[in-house]
Amino acid sequence: MSLLDNVWVVLAVKLGLAVVIxxxxxxxxxxxxxxVSAHMQHRxxxxxxxxxxxxxxxxxxxxxxxxxxxxxxxxxDAPVFRLAxxxxxxxxxxxxxxxxxxxxxxxxxxDVGIFYALAAGSVSTIALLMAGWSSGNKYSxxxxxxxxxxxxxxxxxxxxxxVGVVIQAGxxxxxxxxEAQAQPLFHIGSVGISLPYALQGQIIxxxxxxxxxxxxxxxxxxxxxxxESELVMGYLTEYxxxxxxxxxxxxxxxMLAMSAIASVLFLGGYHFWGLNADWFGPFVLIGKSLILVFxxxxxxxxxxxxxxxxxxxxxxxWLVPLALANIAVTATLKVVL
Amino acid sequence: xxxxxxxxxxxxxxxxFGALLVAAAVGxxxxxxxxxxxxxxxxxxxxxxxPVGGGWSQTHIRYYIFALLFxxxxxxxxxxxxxAVRLEQLGLFALVEMVIFIVILLAGLVYAIRKGVLKWxx
Numbered sequence: 527m528s529l530l531d532n533v534w535v536v537l538a539v540k541l542g543l544a545v546v547i548x549x550x551x552x553x554x555x556x557x558x559x560x561x562v563s564a565h566m567q568h569r570x571x572x573x574x575x576x577x578x579x580x581x582x583x584x585x586x587x588x589x590x591x592x593x594x595x596x597x598x599x600x601x602x603d604a605p606v607f608r609l610a611x612x613x614x615x616x617x618x619x620x621x622x623x624x625x626x627x628x629x630x631x632x633x634x635x636x637d638v639g640i641f642y643a644l645a646a647g648s649v650s651t652i653a654l655l656m657a658g659w660s661s662g663n664k665y666s667x668x669x670x671x672x673x674x675x676x677x678x679x680x681x682x683x684x685x686x687x688x689v690g691v692v693i694q695a696g697x698x699x700x701x702x703x704x705e706a707q708a709q710p711l712f713h714i715g716s717v718g719i720s721l722p723y724a725l726q727g728q729i730i731x732x733x734x735x736x737x738x739x740x741x742x743x744x745x746x747x748x749x750x751x752x753x754e755s756e757l758v759m760g761y762l763t764e765y766x767x768x769x770x771x772x773x774x775x776x777x778x779x780x781m782l783a784m785s786a787i788a789s790v791l792f793l794g795g796y797h798f799w800g801l802n803a804d805w806f807g808p809f810v811l812i813g814k815s816l817i818l819v820f821x822x823x824x825x826x827x828x829x830x831x832x833x834x835x836x837x838x839x840x841x842x843x844w845l846v847p848l849a850l851a852n853i854a855v856t857a858t859l860k861v862v863l
Numbered sequence: 864x865x866x867x868x869x870x871x872x873x874x875x876x877x878x879x880f881g882a883l884l885v886a887a888a889v890g891x892x893x894x895x896x897x898x899x900x901x902x903x904x905x906x907x908x909x910x911x912x913x914p915v916g917g918g919w920s921q922t923h924i925r926y927y928i929f930a931l932l933f934x935x936x937x938x939x940x941x942x943x944x945x946x947a948v949r950l951e952q953l954g955l956f957a958l959v960e961m962v963i964f965i966v967i968l969l970a971g972l973v974y975a976i977r978k979g980v981l982k983w984x985x
Contacts, residue, residue, distance in 0.1 A: 533869060537876060545880070592892045600905035601914075612882040619881030623874055634873040641944050646878075663907040663914075667922070675926045678933040685940045692947040763908055768892040772885050838929065839981050842972065846936065850965050853943070860950055861958045 540633045544622055551812065552778045556584045558816075559778075559823050566827045594767030601662030602764060610657040611765075611772040617649030618779045625786045626701045628796050628807030639700040640692065643787060644685050647742070650780070651677040654744075654751070657773075658761035669760025672834060673744060673751035679841040680741035680748075686849035687734040690856040691723050691791045704795030708803075722794030727859070730852050732792040734845055736818070739784040741837070743777060745822060747829035750837060785818035786811060928980045935971050939964070 557572075560583060564571025576582025598604050624639045626632035636642050651674060658670010692698055695706040710718025711726070724732045741748040752760035759765075762773055789795060793814050796807030803810075832840070907914045946953070946961055975981075 533872075537873060540873070541876060541880060544877070592888075593895050593897075594892075595896055595898060595904075596889065596892065597904055599907050600902075601907050612885040615881035615885055616878045617881070619884075620874060620878040623877045633877065634870050636870055636874075642874075646874075661907070664909070671922055671926050675929045678937075679929055682933065682936045682940065686936075686943075689940075689943055689947050692944060693950055696948060696951055698944065698948060758908065758910070767896065768888050769885070772888060835981065842932065842981055843976065846972065847969065850969065853947075854962055854965065857947075857950055857958050857961065861955055 543631075544633055547627075547812075548622060548779055548782065551782050551816075552775060553584050554816075555778045555781060555819055556774075557581065558820065560584075562820065562823045563827060566824070588771065591767055591771040596768065597764075597766045599662055599764050603660035603662065606656050606660035607764075608769075610653050610660065611769045611776070613656060614650055614653035614776040615772055615779075617646055617653065618776050618783060620646035620649070621783045621787075622779075624700050625783065625811075626704060626790065626796065626807075627811055628803055628805075629701060629705075630804070631808060632701060635699055635701045637699055639698050640688055640703070640787070640791065641698050643700075644681075644688065647780075647783075648677070648681055650742075650776070651681075653776075654761050657765070658751075661761065661764040663764050665757045665759070665763045666761050669751045669753075669757045669763070672757075673761055676741055676744070676748065676751060676837060679838055680738040680845075683734050683841060683845035683849050684738035684742060686846065686853060687731040687738065688791060689849075689853050690728050690731040693853070693856050693860050694723060694726065694728065700790050700795070704790055704797060707794045708797045720794075720797070720799075722792060722797075724792040727856065728792055728852075730848065731856075732788070734849050734852070735788055735792065736821075737845065738841075739788065740822060740825065741841070743780050743784060743822075745777075745781075746826040747832050748837060749831060750834050753831060781819050781822055782815060785815040785822070788818055789814035925980070928975075932972070932975055932980070935968060939968055 561571045561579070572580030572583035574580055575586045598607055621643050623633045624636055624643050626635065654673040654677065655670050658666045658668075658673060661667070661670075691703060695703045697703060697706065707722050707726075708720050710720050712719055744751050751757070752762060757763070762770060765773060789811055795814075796803050796811045798806070798810045801810060909915070942964075943961070946957060950957060
């Protein structure tokens with residue numbers, strides 16, 4: 527009996543790997559946000575810390591935040607105030623369980639995979655409401671309410687956009703969905719050609735999913751809950767030091783998790799034409815995810831912030847009916863063909 | 864037995880780690896950070912002036928409407944996934960059933976929009 531037969535050892539290894547990969551990538555994304563933003567505005571961005579390119583900037587900031595005083599306002603509901611960042615990160619870590627880096631490198635390939643991910647991801651709504659309500663601050667309260675309304679409104683397009691993929695794949699398991707996209711769709715000569723779902727008619731679903739994901743992550747152009755020109759920092763106004771950092775980390779880890787899910791559902795996951803998924807799978811999936819993360823950062827410097835009612839209008843008038851139409855068309859084609 | 868619960872355990876361990884991480888980070892911070900509480904630091908932030916009234920106030924009824932609208936569709940989302948997985952085996956009958964279901968729900972959404980719940984200008 528080898529060591530890898532023990533359930534707990536395997537679980538510990540998986541947790542260790544997932545945490546190391548997630549943190550390494552989250553630091554990369556944080557740094558990319560600083561640098562990409564800077565270059566899009568014709569600035570240099572961080573250049574001092576660590577020497578070349580200012581690569582140590584994110585480490586310096588983490589250390590700085592660790593040394594900041596942990597302030598809890600007198601009017602705050604202290605237990606809830608302390609719990610909110612925990613709930614926020616708890617949701618993110620629960621989601622990464624199902625992301626498959628390769629056919630075997632997956633913490634838990636649940637049968638209800640994507641459905642579970644959407645359910646676990648929506649826990650962050652509660653975290654933001656907790657943060658907004660417990661701060662005992664008017665800006666936080668308004669920000670928290672906006673966040674709650676926004677997150678539940680965009681939860682629907684997000685969920686409904688996924689249904690099209692589930693119909694095509696006939697399974698909710700993330701590995702199953704990835705493998706379904708690797709099946710040859712047609713043959714040229716004797717070479718089978720496979721296409722990711724984004725190119726198999728789910729392009730509308732992909733666009734809806736990415737828009738809704740941006741709103742779920744409260745990123746520009748959907749950052750009304752933390753709009754700095756109106757609400758200081760929204761539900762994060764009263765947070766300082768390490769707790770604030772944890773929310774920030776949750777945002778970047780969330781960007782990665784959402785991008786990875788979108789890559790698996792619509793872009794073929796760990797498969798790429800001509801590359802062996804067992805060996806190159808992790809690099810392919812991470813590459814696809816980082817491209818989507820770059821697009822998210824790019825959007826930030828492209829569009830102005832929407833107004834609160836425009837945001838709700840976009841979700842209810844356009845995205846939800848469009849996602850439902852997408853389901854109807856996909857289902858009809860699946861049954862007829 | 865352990866195999867049956869393995870997925871649940873995996874999920875619980877990963878989720879628990881998220882909460883633990885915050886606790887650990889706050890603990891490490893406690894070793895490094897100063898603590899000099901004062902009355903001024905503990906007041907709610909309102910751009911520098913003393914806060915006016917309490918932090919918890921009456922809120923806008925419109926947010927409540929969105930929660931109701933959400934309920935209409937969230938139940939549907941839970942129903943639609945098992946249907947989507949088994950659609951190929953169920954065939955035409957299930958397709959027609961779900962289209963009827965979706966149309967009924969869409970009627971609810973159209974009603975809400977016609978009632979003007981998405982209009983914020985008076």
